[in-house]
Amino acid sequence: MTAKIRVCVRKRPLSAKEINRGEKDMASCTGRQLAVDEPKVRLDMTKFIERHKFVFDEVFDSDATNEDVYRRTAYPLVQYLFEGGKATCFAYGQTGSGKTYTMLDEKQGLYVLAARDIFVKMRNPENSHLGVYIGFYEIYQGQLHDLLNNRKKLHAREDGKSSVVVAGLKEYEIVNVEGLMQVFEYGNNARSTGSTRANADSSRSHAIMQLVLKDRSTKSVVGKLSFIDLAGSERGADRGETDVKTRMEGAEINKSLLALKECIRALDQGGKHTPFRQSKLTQVLKDSFVGNSRTCMVATISPNNSNSEHTLNTLRYADRYVLYIFMGFMGQMLLYVCV
Numbered sequence: 001m002t003a004k005i006r007v008c009v010r011k012r013p014l015s016a017k018e019i020n021r022g023e024k025d026m027a028s029c030t031g032r033q034l035a036v037d038e039p040k041v042r043l044d045m046t047k048f049i050e051r052h053k054f055v056f057d058e059v060f061d062s063d064a065t066n067e068d069v070y071r072r073t074a075y076p077l078v079q080y081l082f083e084g085g086k087a088t089c090f091a092y093g094q095t096g097s098g099k100t101y102t103m104l105d106e107k108q109g110l111y112v113l114a115a116r117d118i119f120v121k122m123r124n125p126e127n128s129h130l131g132v133y134i135g136f137y138e139i140y141q142g143q144l145h146d147l148l149n150n151r152k153k154l155h156a157r158e159d160g161k162s163s164v165v166v167a168g169l170k171e172y173e174i175v176n177v178e179g180l181m182q183v184f185e186y187g188n189n190a191r192s193t194g195s196t197r198a199n200a201d202s203s204r205s206h207a208i209m210q211l212v213l214k215d216r217s218t219k220s221v222v223g224k225l226s227f228i229d230l231a232g233s234e235r236g237a238d239r240g241e242t243d244v245k246t247r248m249e250g251a252e253i254n255k256s257l258l259a260l261k262e263c264i265r266a267l268d269q270g271g272k273h274t275p276f277r278q279s280k281l282t283q284v285l286k287d288s289f290v291g292n293s294r295t296c297m298v299a300t301i302s303p304n305n306s307n308s309e310h311t312l313n314t315l316r317y318a319d320r321y322v323l324y325i326f327m328g329f330m331g332q333m334l335l336y337v338c339v
């Protein structure tokens, strides 16, 4: 659990509506393995099921609670925060798959559970010089908006030490979980939401909630833990029949999610070059990809049959091993050609 990057998958239960529609659960979890049955039709119109198998660092079945998920995802990042690290925990997935429920649910999201442990640690006398500060902003169509300051436009800049700072971001010191929840609720009401067929409260923006540990007297940053609720992954495919605004939103979401994938792959391979400049999202997350950083991605999936295609897209996005297999294959080919 102390790896630089961890990729986990969480399957949500079938909803009452899905059960009433007679939908089936197509995803089965066994340890770190996940199998998805995809309904398909042959050329002769006979139906068949194709089974796809994946392996991740953690797989959470539909009966896992937020507490279970927290223990194995964000909890190690809280420890790391107090060791002076920069940590990021983000939820990736289709609209309605449980990103917000997991990451930013107002009462039991991972951020609340993390705050509970942060304030326990803050009682330790050796941390008495520290303060916890919350910042909450969103990225909508490549623009940063401060959710704690009337959606004021913000700009990301690099300082003299090549660290990216979100200039003008309002940060509030918080002293307990209740205070954090209040500030969060205020910011959450300011989020951009739009209506889609899948979820009437769909998010088309990336929400970034950061808890920063600072030295109270010098105001220098000691550690940072960010929780990110990404825009619905399928929104990146909004084309054709939709209006211009929706298509533009889709193109921007697509660009940022692709850039994020590139950065995670670069981080995973321990490469020197991380292409974080490719989008606003990756630019503001720069310190999550370089230096003392740890990242945990929670890919959320809907188990019902009518969403299997989106579910498979999410799992392919999150699947680190596909790349390894490809690289291994290329390596073998090269060896073969050389010999």
Ligand SMILES: Nc1ncnc2c1ncn2[C@@H]1O[C@H](COP(=O)(O)OP(=O)(O)OP(=O)(O)O)[C@@H](O)[C@H]1O
Binding pocket: 011, 012, 013, 015, 062, 093, 094, 095, 096, 097, 098, 099, 100, 101, 102, 199, 201, 202, 203, 231, 232, 300
């Ligand atoms: N693990 C879970 N257990 C029980 N209910 C869940 C779980 N995950 C999600 N839900 C429920 O499913 C619905 C959709 O979840 P949520 O709003 O978190 O999706 P989302 O991925 O954030 O969607 P969007 O991108 O549109 O914001 C909500 O009613 C939520 O309470």
